[in-house]
Amino acid sequence: MAAKNIICPVCGASCDDIQVTLGNGEITIKNACKMGNAKFQEIVSPHRIREPQIRNGKGFISATWNKAILRVAEILAGAKRPLIFMGSETSCEAMEVGLHLGEFLGGIVDSNSTVCHGPTAMGIQEAGRVGATAGHSKSRADLAVYWGSNPLESMPRHMSRYAVYPRGYWTRRGRFDRTIITVDPRKSITAENSDLHIQLKPNTDYELISGLLTLLHGKRPHPSIEGTTGVSIAEIEAMLEMMLGCNYGAIYVGLGIASSYGKHRNAEAAFNLVKELNYHTKFVIGALRGHCNVAGFKQIASYL
Ligand code: SF4
Structure with a gap:
């Protein structure tokens, strides 16, 4: 039995082009990355609870x-007050039923956001978000900024399918038409494949974003920012120059922003930076989520 266009149930990329062939107790997977393939292999695993x-x-x-x-x-x-932890790997329809069930029982319903990108969602509530679909950014973005994220290890197909290597309508030469910036205290594999790596000290995202905003406002950051963030003002200027020089920039934030000191205030500052960049060029921002339908839970909970 072969099935096409199956959604991968692993990371937040939720790739929807997976091909699955099942037969004779074996499974063959096409298009999935290593992480996705390993998950699909569980279907025929002897460990599976059936x-x-x-x-x-x-x-x-x-x-x-x-x-x-x-x-x-x-x-x-x-139960007096049950906690229903919905996780992030079920469908939106199941999450809706779970939320209604929790309300009926007088209980609590939660998902992975609590220990994941919850602060990013709170940042959106504070500042609003200029966003776009992955397809929109694929067609138009000539600059990608990975801030506190390392997609080559956490969301392996993000760069190849959505953001860096694929040919878009206005980025016909794929990677050659795109500039990549990575902001990460670690020299991650994504940083190694970027055009600019801003290696800030851990927990100084807020200060770095503030420095970018200060420069954007035509002022010079206080020299102490260099000691605090470990990034020179010249590097911050170079980063801002690249951002202002693009036709369409997309920032992909990871838990590096949501889990470091400042938490939702980091996210709020990043969303404000993107809003202000839009006075100069087109810029959007989105989060790289860790679980396939964690964003779905937030949408359902918000609309209910
Ligand atoms: S990138 Fe994520 S969603 Fe896509 S195949 Fe890999 S694990 Fe699955």
């Missing part, structure tokens, strides 16, 4: 779905 398990004393016994659902209902109905 039926519900109910705890009986110290161990588990297999049960029918009906019995398992009844047991879950009993547990939920007997």
Whole structure:
């Protein structure tokens, strides 16, 4: 059996072009990266749990779905304030049902955002966001900034499918029509493949963004910014020059912004920077999410 256009259930790129062929207890995957392929191989893994398990004393016994659902209902109905952790790998429709269930039970519903890009979402609530679809940026962006993210290891197809290497309508030569900046305290593999690596000290994203904004406002940052961030004013100027010189820039933030000191204030500052850059050229910003449908949970929770 072969199926096309399957959505990969691993990282936030949610690649929707996966081809899966299943037969004779084996599975063949096309288009997925190593991470995606490993996940699909679990379908035929002997470790896979194929039926519900109910705890009986110290161990588990297999049960029918009906019995398992009844047991879950009993547990939920007997709880005073259940926490339903929806995770990020289910569909939006399932998340909607989970949120309604939590409300009906008087419980709490949560997802991975709490330990992931929650601060980025709070930054959006503070500042608003100039965003775009991945397809829009693929066609137009001639500058990509990976800020606190390392897609070559965390979202392996981001550069090849969406942002750096593919040919877009206005970026026909792929990588040759694009400039890449990476902002990361580590010399990551993404940084090594970039045109400019801004190697700031850990936890100084807020100061660096403030320095960029100060220069954008036509003023000079206080010299102490160099000692604080580990980045010279000349480097910050060079970065800003590249950003102002593009036709369309896209910043892809990672947990480097959301999890370092400043948290949602870093994200808020980044969104404000992008808003101001739009007085000079076109700029958008988006987050590289770690789980395939963590963004879906946020959308459903927000609209409910
Ligand atoms: S980049 Fe992410 S979504 Fe795409 S195939 Fe790899 S793990 Fe799956």
